[in-house]
Amino acid sequence: MIGPIFGFVGGHETQELQHFAEFGVVMMLFLIGLELEPRTLWDMRHKLIGLGGLQITLSTLLIMGGAMLLGLVWPVALAVGLIFALSSTAIVLQTLSEKGLMQTGGGRSAFSVLLTQDIAVIPMLALLPLLAVIPQAAIAPDGAIILPSNEAKTAAEHSMSLVEGLPGWGVTLVTLGAVAAIILAGIYLVRPAFRFIHAARLRELNTALALLIVVGIGTLMILVGLSPALGTFLAGVVLANSEFRHELESDIEPFKGLLLGLFFITVGAGIDFPTLFDAPLKILGLTLAVILAKGAVLFLLAILFKLKGRNRWLFTLSLAQAGEFGFVLISFSVNQHILAPELSQTLLLVVALSMLITPLLFILYEYLSRRMHDGAETYEEDVIDEKGPVIIAGVGRFGQIVNRLVQSSGFKTVVLDNNMKTIELMRRFGFKGFYGDPTRPELLHAAGLREARVLVVALDNPAAATGLVALARRERPDLHIIARARDRTHAFKLYQAGANDIVRELFDSSLRAGRYVLENVGLTEYEAAEAEKVFYQHDRHSVAELAALWRDDIPSIENEPYIARAKELEADLGALLLAQLQKDDAA
Numbered sequence: 059m060i061g062p063i064f065g066f067v068g069g070h071e072t073q074e075l076q077h078f079a080e081f082g083v084v085m086m087l088f089l090i091g092l093e094l095e096p097r098t099l100w101d102m103r104h105k106l107i108g109l110g111g112l113q114i115t116l117s118t119l120l121i122m123g124g125a126m127l128l129g130l131v132w133p134v135a136l137a138v139g140l141i142f143a144l145s146s147t148a149i150v151l152q153t154l155s156e157k158g159l160m161q162t163g164g165g166r167s168a169f170s171v172l173l174t175q176d177i178a179v180i181p182m183l184a185l186l187p188l189l190a191v192i193p194q195a196a197i198a199p200d201g202a203i204i205l206p207s208n209e210a211k212t213a214a215e216h217s218m219s220l221v222e223g224l225p226g227w228g229v230t231l232v233t234l235g236a237v238a239a240i241i242l243a244g245i246y247l248v249r250p251a252f253r254f255i256h257a258a259r260l261r262e263l264n265t266a267l268a269l270l271i272v273v274g275i276g277t278l279m280i281l282v283g284l285s286p287a288l289g290t291f292l293a294g295v296v297l298a299n300s301e302f303r304h305e306l307e308s309d310i311e312p313f314k315g316l317l318l319g320l321f322f323i324t325v326g327a328g329i330d331f332p333t334l335f336d337a338p339l340k341i342l343g344l345t346l347a348v349i350l351a352k353g354a355v356l357f358l359l360a361i362l363f364k365l366k367g368r369n370r371w372l373f374t375l376s377l378a379q380a381g382e383f384g385f386v387l388i389s390f391s392v393n394q395h396i397l398a399p400e401l402s403q404t405l406l407l408v409v410a411l412s413m414l415i416t417p418l419l420f421i422l423y424e425y426l427s428r429r430m431h432d433g434a435e436t437y438e439e440d441v442i443d444e445k446g447p448v449i450i451a452g453v454g455r456f457g458q459i460v461n462r463l464v465q466s467s468g469f470k471t472v473v474l475d476n477n478m479k480t481i482e483l484m485r486r487f488g489f490k491g492f493y494g495d496p497t498r499p500e501l502l503h504a505a506g507l508r509e510a511r512v513l514v515v516a517l518d519n520p521a522a523a524t525g526l527v528a529l530a531r532r533e534r535p536d537l538h539i540i541a542r543a544r545d546r547t548h549a550f551k552l553y554q555a556g557a558n559d560i561v562r563e564l565f566d567s568s569l570r571a572g573r574y575v576l577e578n579v580g581l582t583e584y585e586a587a588e589a590e591k592v593f594y595q596h597d598r599h600s601v602a603e604l605a606a607l608w609r610d611d612i613p614s615i616e617n618e619p620y621i622a623r624a625k626e627l628e629a630d631l632g633a634l635l636l637a638q639l640q641k642d643d644a645a
Contacts, residue, residue: 062329075320078320082315091293091295092298106177107174109167112359113171113377114144118143122139134397136189140387145172146416150377151172154169157420164371167360172377175381175383187394236282236289249300252302252305255267256302272310329403329410342411350378372423372427378412379413380409380413384409441504442492444472445509446469446506449502449507449513452515453475456516457542473489473492475493476495476496497529499533508534512538514541515552523552538559539557539559540558540561541560542561543563544562546562553601570590604620604624
């Protein structure tokens with residue numbers, strides 16, 4: 059809007075701002091490095107090198123081949139392949155998190171590839187200058203070599219680096235020296251400096267030092283002729299084990315966000331709309347060709363790495379677009395005289411359009427997902443040949459504690475779970491469990507629902523847990539049902555469904571933390587324990603009473619009887635706790 063439409067800024071201003079805003083990308087790579095401890099990188103080496111490495115290599119080669127068929131010379135075609143091999147880390151990770159897909163097989167594989175791509179940007183930035191096979195020359199869209207303008211020559215003359223004029227071995231030594239300096243400084247200088255500032259309690263100096271690290275390392279890399287992103291990423295990895303890692307992240311994050319936002323604004327302001335309007339079908343065709351080429355490579359890799367069903371399609375469709383680092387590589391390639399400005403405008407449009415199409419790819423995934431079964435459903439359910447007085451439905455981090463306590467006390471349990479990996483893990487540790495969907499009536503009856511004394515509902519899915527409680531209560535009005543609740547609202551639903559005892563996930567741990575607080579603000583251990591006991595008993599009574607007033611069809615804030623009674627109960631709690639403390643003082 060501010061660039062090509064209203065003309066508030068011109069091409070020259072946009073380029074000047076873009077050089078400044080590129081520090082946002084440098085800061086992003088520094089933060090990525092902070093998240094990647096060397097051990098984490100080593101543990102992920104198979105997926106990073108195998109899955110991620112193959113995706114980048116095959117996508118680059120396939121797109122490079124297509125570009126050469128369109129008439130580009132191989133250095134330009136290779137640069138184009140590298141640019142489009144990358145996907146959008148920002149869009150994909152955000153969407154996977156919003157849709158709860160990060161922990162699926164496809165989501166984890168997509169994350170590994172994105173991580174590999176983020177790391178691969180560094181060697182790409184180092185490789186691209188080598189593609190400028192004729193010094194200080196640019197390559198036109200048709201592959202022809204064109205000499206730069208006098209203005210470009212003047213700019214090049216003013217960008218002399220420390221390695222200018224050195225022999226090859228001298229350049230190598232200076233480069234290795236710069237890398238070694240970054241590693242040694244991260245270990246022996248940065249940490250002591252942060253300790254000194256922390257002891258001085260000068261918060262603003264933390265921010266100043268964090269910015270100095272990024273800008274200083276970036277400047278050093280420019281002086282030795284390398285990408286500043288390479289140095290800051292390396293520094294981030296070195297400091298990943300530092301006790302000041304989170305301090306650095308919180309200090310740099312706002313600057314990274316602002317500068318990245320400015321960077322994307324400059325990219326938008328620099329888009330050449332006449333190019334799009336002159337050949338809309340050509341631009342759209344190239345965009346679809348990139349998505350199809352990357353999708354074909356991703357689908358093949360999904361098969362090779364044994365991703366199935368929904369996971370295969372999630373992996374394929376989520377990474378088929380180009381990414382924000384494509385903007386960086388395009389800008390860098392133009393500055394290095396690898397891409398001509400006319401070709402770069404076309405590539406910028408293709409990258410932007412492919413990112414705009416990404417939500418449609420996720421919609422397509424959801425459409426396909428509704429028409430296929432999860433990979434877990436390919437397992438056959440176990441034949442349940444045991445019955446016991448206690449049935450435990452769900453054996454995750456909550457249910458497994460209940461199961462261990464009950465079994466260790468000498469009582470037999472029948473464990474049901476619809477996650478095959480969880481059941482297999484249980485069996486490895488000597489605990490027997492049965493694979494199957496606990497919400498199915500026939501499975502519950504096979505586990506001994508008619509004879510059981512207690513049913514423990516410990517499912518992760520709140521809706522499934524509520525449905526199971528209602529089903530069991532209809533089948534066995536006399537059965538004692540203990541249910542796990544996600545929160546207070548879920549507890550109301552479970553009470554209405556017929557649960558006898560409801561355990562909110564964080565209630566007991568929060569209550570214990572509150573007792574520790576009371577012990578450290580003046581109450582004795584006995585007084586704090588009594589206050590905790592009063593609160594516990596009152597809350598159980600309150601939840602049971604409020605459950606009768608709570609309604610699922612209207613928001614709680616509009617339920618006047620519910621709000622009025624909640625206020626009365628809260629006032630009662632204050633009076634009860636005050637009376638208890640006075641009683642303890644008198645005693």
